[in-house]
Amino acid sequence: MFIFRLVVGLLIFEIVFAADGWSRDVYEWTDSTGQYTVRAAFRGVEKGNVKLLKEDAGKTIQLPLERLDDEGRKRAQLLNVEQQDFSQFERVREQLPALRERPASTAQMLIELHKMFPESPYAGLWAAVALCEGENKVLNAKVILKQTISRIKAQQELAPKRHGRTLASAFNNLAICEIKERQNDSSANNMLKSIEATDSVPLFTLHNSRLLTELTSDRDAGFDLTATNRSRLMQAVATNFVSGVHTDLTPGWYYSLDVNVPHKSVGTTQLDGIDPPNEQVELLAVGTGFVVAPGVVLTVRPVVETTNYTGPKLVTVVAGSPMKTLPASDIVVTNVRSEARSITSFRSSESGNAVWTKFNVIHPKPGQPSGELAALMVPNLEIPPLKMAVQNPSVGTSIEVFGFERGPKLLQRGVQRQQGDIRREDRGRLGVSARVKGGNRGGPIVGNGSVLGIAWQSGTNGTGIGYGADEVRNWFYDYVQTHSIEDGDGGLGRLEVEASTVVVLCWGKRVNATATLLSEMADFSNIANASLLRDTWCVHCEGRGQLRCPDTKCKGGKYVFKEPRVVGRRPDGSPVTASLNSYRPCKTCRGAGGKPCTHCNRGRLE
Structure with missing residues (x-):
C-alpha cells in the first residue's frame, strides 16, 4: 500500500470516527499522475483540501483536491455535498x-x-x-x-x-x-x-x-x-x-x-460484513449486549431507543462463530423517554410484510427498579450465558468493560476491552475509570471472574457509568421473570466473555420521501398529500384584502393633478407661481383607494 509521496509537508494526525455525518465506505484514491494509490475513507473537504482516513493505519491525510485524478476529485466533491446535505x-x-x-x-x-x-x-x-x-x-x-x-x-x-x-x-x-x-x-x-x-x-x-x-x-x-x-x-x-x-x-x-x-449511508449506517435484514430498514443505533440467560441478551435503553425516531423498529444481534444475525422477537425495556410503536408486525402499503420487534415498555413505579436496561428475547440464540456476581463490587475492584467500538470495521476488530477500576458505588450505580462510549454501551463489566455489572453511559473525563450486579438482578427478576440469572463462581475467563458478548443493532423504517415527516403539517389526512401546502393568500388582491381602483390615475384614493400656486413674491410685489401637485378624492372609488376584495377575507382565502 502506497502513500501519496508527491505530497510534501503532508498533514497527518490521529482522528476518532464522528458519530454522524461521515462516509464510512473505503475507496481507492489515485493521484493526478496515476502513479500512487491509497485505500481510505472520505472525511471531508475544507478550503480546497480533501481529508482521507487511511484504511491500514487509521491516520488522516490531507491534500489539495487538484492532486487527485478526475474520478477521485469528482467523488470527493460528491461525498462532500452529501455530507452537507445530511447535516x-x-x-x-x-x-x-x-x-x-x-x-x-x-x-x-x-x-x-x-x-x-x-x-x-x-x-x-x-x-x-x-x-x-x-x-x-x-x-x-x-x-x-x-x-x-x-x-x-x-x-x-x-x-x-x-x-x-x-x-x-x-x-x-x-x-x-x-x-x-x-x-x-x-x-x-x-x-x-x-x-x-x-x-x-x-x-x-x-x-x-x-x-x-x-x-x-x-x-x-x-x-x-x-x-x-x-x-x-x-x-x-x-x-x-x-x-x-x-x-x-x-x-x-x-x-x-x-x-x-x-441517504443516511453518509452517516453510520454501513458496517462491513453486516447487511440490512431487508431493503425496508436502515440502521439507527449500534451497541453491545451480552447473553444473560438462555435466549436472552441484556443491553441498555439507549441502544434500542432513539429519541429522534418513533416508528417501528427491528432489533437484531450479531453473534456466534461464524457470526450470524438473529432478530429479537420481543424486548422488555424501562425508562423509555420517547416510546417506540409497540408492534410485532406492521403491514401496510408502505412497509410491505416487514416484521418488527415488539417493545414491552415498563414505566417503573416508586420502589421498583428503574435502571435503563433492556432484555432482548432472541429465538435460536445458541450461546451460553455469562455468570453474574450476587452483589455489587466494592470500590477499588479492578474491572474490564467488554464491548464493540463504533465504526465500519466493528466486526473485524472484534470485542475490545477497556480496563479500569470501580471508583464509586451509589444505590446500584457504578462509577468506573474505564471508558464507556458509543459502541460498548450495554457491554458486561467483568472482574474477579464474574460479571459485576453492565456499562450504561459515558461519565466525565473519559470515565463511565454502569449498573451493578445487584441492580441488574433486581431489574431482571421484576420485569423478565421467565428466566433466571446464573450465579457467578469466579471462574469466568476472557474468551468466555468475548464469546457471549454480542453486537446489538437497532433498525428503523427507511425514509424514502418526506411524506411521513411532513404528514402532521399537511392539509390532508391522506399521507400522499402530506408534502403539499396550499397557498392561502388571495391572488386577486395580492393579499391586501382590497382590490385596486380601476382608474389608473387613482393613487391611494386620490387623484393627482397639477395646478399653479403662488410660492412667493418679487421685490415689486408681483406673485411667483409654480405648478404644484394637488389632490382631490377619486370619483371612481370615492377616496377609498379601491374596494374590498370579494374573493377573500382580508387577504386570506377561506
Whole structure:
C-alpha cells in the first residue's frame, strides 16, 4: 500500500470516527499522475483540501483536491455535498413542525441554515415556502428559490439525477411566486421545468399546471398566457406519466415541500460484513449486549431507543462463530423517554410484510427498579450465558468493560476491552475509570471472574457509568421473570466473555420521501398529500384584502393633478407661481383607494 509521496509537508494526525455525518465506505484514491494509490475513507473537504482516513493505519491525510485524478476529485466533491446535505437536513427537519404556527421566526431560522450550508437546497426550499405562505413575501422567496435551484444544478453537474424531486419542487414554488406577481408566461416556463426535472410529473405540478391553463382560458379570470406557452404546458401534462395518488385537491395553488431525502449511508449506517435484514430498514443505533440467560441478551435503553425516531423498529444481534444475525422477537425495556410503536408486525402499503420487534415498555413505579436496561428475547440464540456476581463490587475492584467500538470495521476488530477500576458505588450505580462510549454501551463489566455489572453511559473525563450486579438482578427478576440469572463462581475467563458478548443493532423504517415527516403539517389526512401546502393568500388582491381602483390615475384614493400656486413674491410685489401637485378624492372609488376584495377575507382565502 502506497502513500501519496508527491505530497510534501503532508498533514497527518490521529482522528476518532464522528458519530454522524461521515462516509464510512473505503475507496481507492489515485493521484493526478496515476502513479500512487491509497485505500481510505472520505472525511471531508475544507478550503480546497480533501481529508482521507487511511484504511491500514487509521491516520488522516490531507491534500489539495487538484492532486487527485478526475474520478477521485469528482467523488470527493460528491461525498462532500452529501455530507452537507445530511447535516443541513437533520437541522432543518427540527424546524418544520413550527413552519405553519410561527412562519416568520421559522423562516428566519431556515434562512440562517440556508446560509450556513452554501451547497445544500433543503433550508432554502422550505424557507421560501415559509416566506410566501406565512408572510406573503414573494420577492424574498424568489431570490432564495433561485439560489436553491442554482445549488441543485451545481450538484447535478456531479450526479445528473441528483435532487430531481427537490428541483421539481423548487421550480413549482417559483412558478407560484410568479403567478402571484402576474408573470404568467414565466410561471408556465418554470412549471415546464418542474415537469422536466423528474421522470414523471409530480402531483403538485399536475394540479398547478392544469389550474393555470384553465384560468388563462377564462377571460374573466384575469390571467393571460401566450398561446404557445399554454399549448406547451397542456401537451407536457397530457403526455407525461403522472406519479403519486390522483387526489382531487381543493382549488388553489400548492407549494411542494417534497425533496430527495439524503441517504443516511453518509452517516453510520454501513458496517462491513453486516447487511440490512431487508431493503425496508436502515440502521439507527449500534451497541453491545451480552447473553444473560438462555435466549436472552441484556443491553441498555439507549441502544434500542432513539429519541429522534418513533416508528417501528427491528432489533437484531450479531453473534456466534461464524457470526450470524438473529432478530429479537420481543424486548422488555424501562425508562423509555420517547416510546417506540409497540408492534410485532406492521403491514401496510408502505412497509410491505416487514416484521418488527415488539417493545414491552415498563414505566417503573416508586420502589421498583428503574435502571435503563433492556432484555432482548432472541429465538435460536445458541450461546451460553455469562455468570453474574450476587452483589455489587466494592470500590477499588479492578474491572474490564467488554464491548464493540463504533465504526465500519466493528466486526473485524472484534470485542475490545477497556480496563479500569470501580471508583464509586451509589444505590446500584457504578462509577468506573474505564471508558464507556458509543459502541460498548450495554457491554458486561467483568472482574474477579464474574460479571459485576453492565456499562450504561459515558461519565466525565473519559470515565463511565454502569449498573451493578445487584441492580441488574433486581431489574431482571421484576420485569423478565421467565428466566433466571446464573450465579457467578469466579471462574469466568476472557474468551468466555468475548464469546457471549454480542453486537446489538437497532433498525428503523427507511425514509424514502418526506411524506411521513411532513404528514402532521399537511392539509390532508391522506399521507400522499402530506408534502403539499396550499397557498392561502388571495391572488386577486395580492393579499391586501382590497382590490385596486380601476382608474389608473387613482393613487391611494386620490387623484393627482397639477395646478399653479403662488410660492412667493418679487421685490415689486408681483406673485411667483409654480405648478404644484394637488389632490382631490377619486370619483371612481370615492377616496377609498379601491374596494374590498370579494374573493377573500382580508387577504386570506377561506
